[in-house]
Amino acid sequence: MKIGVTGAAGHLGRLAIDGLLAKLPAEDIIAIVRNPAKAADLAARGVVVRVAAYDDTPALDAALAGVDTLLLISSSEVGRRAQQHRNIIDAAKAAGVRRIVYTSTPQATTTALILAPEHKATEEYLVASGVPYTIVRNNWYTENYVQEVETARKTGAIVTAAGEGRVASATRADYAAGAVAVLLGEGHENKVYEFSGDYAWNFHELAAAISEIIGRPVTYRAVDAAALIELLKGAGLSADTAGFVATLDGNIADGLLGLVSPDLSRLIGRPTTPLLEGLRAALG
Ligand SMILES: NC(=O)c1ccc[n+]([C@@H]2O[C@H](COP(=O)([O-])OP(=O)(O)OC[C@H]3O[C@@H](n4cnc5c(N)ncnc54)[C@H](OP(=O)(O)O)[C@@H]3O)[C@@H](O)[C@H]2O)c1
Numbered sequence: 001m002k003i004g005v006t007g008a009a010g011h012l013g014r015l016a017i018d019g020l021l022a023k024l025p026a027e028d029i030i031a032i033v034r035n036p037a038k039a040a041d042l043a044a045r046g047v048v049v050r051v052a053a054y055d056d057t058p059a060l061d062a063a064l065a066g067v068d069t070l071l072l073i074s075s076s077e078v079g080r081r082a083q084q085h086r087n088i089i090d091a092a093k094a095a096g097v098r099r100i101v102y103t104s105t106p107q108a109t110t111t112a113l114i115l116a117p118e119h120k121a122t123e124e125y126l127v128a129s130g131v132p133y134t135i136v137r138n139n140w141y142t143e144n145y146v147q148e149v150e151t152a153r154k155t156g157a158i159v160t161a162a163g164e165g166r167v168a169s170a171t172r173a174d175y176a177a178g179a180v181a182v183l184l185g186e187g188h189e190n191k192v193y194e195f196s197g198d199y200a201w202n203f204h205e206l207a208a209a210i211s212e213i214i215g216r217p218v219t220y221r222a223v224d225a226a227a228l229i230e231l232l233k234g235a236g237l238s239a240d241t242a243g244f245v246a247t248l249d250g251n252i253a254d255g256l257l258g259l260v261s262p263d264l265s266r267l268i269g270r271p272t273t274p275l276l277e278g279l280r281a282a283l284g
Contacts, residue, residue, distance in 0.1 A: 002066055003183055004030040006088060007073035009038035015176030016071055017047060023184055032063045054084035060091035067095060069183055072102045085122040093131050099189060101182050102126055104137040106194060106259055113256045114247045134188040136179060139196035140169040140257055142278035145206060149283060152210045152218045158203065159221045161228040165252035166200035168260045170272040181267040194261035197272040209276040225250055
């Protein structure tokens, strides 16, 4: 069985390929990348590397030839990715791919999360394509909070507009293990899984975890969106980026990342990585 992976040179793609290499011969794994130089190490391990940018439909057609199951890791190009994902799904369908596993976002079709519309559009397009699918709706990466550790080292505080909101994060390695379980396992056709950590932490708990890591007290300060935007602009962020971060925080305050589901730990056969451990691992 040939497994294709898009975004294969990215963080999640690499971890998924590591997991696949533990179970499959390297020549059965097809890494789809846009920059082959970034995948030289994968080629050296015997993985088949094919080059295709998501806007290059002829290249996608060629890259997907012979793929049985595709891990479609969502693109990082926010604003352009619904079309990019449609291109990949079309090419996969034309190539006779037998199942597409898509990495989505929590409760993609019903949530108000600011990042969800492109995922919702992709899920709907995928389901309508008629290609068997598995949707894994990944919650936040614990690694997203490495920056907070650096901020706390400098200031002794973390500041958000997320209030008492909670985040059911897991590590990229957890999500990659979940993707591998779904790619190689049976019975996942036309299923939707909510992948999350086993516990939804709040920002007081994040501050406590960071405090333990850096060995000094860290306070959590909750501010409103307007105050956060001013603070972020003062730190050099553009008004657009600051507004986006504040909106995401508002989404967290509204509970949109707080859903804990047993799907991920059940499929990987172990608990997800706790916040403190995940942050420590991300810091290396
Ligand atoms: N759940 C979360 O907390 C969270 C956080 C961040 C992102 N995400 C989503 O999860 C995905 C995987 O996460 P990650 O950490 O692995 O992200 P990542 O390291 O940024 O990897 C994204 C990969 O997509 C590739 N890519 C982007 N645009 C492309 C294009 N037009 N054509 C071909 N390849 C393209 C990139 O290629 P290059 O290596 O050439 O740039 C990169 O390898 C992200 O893309 C994003 O959709 C989720």
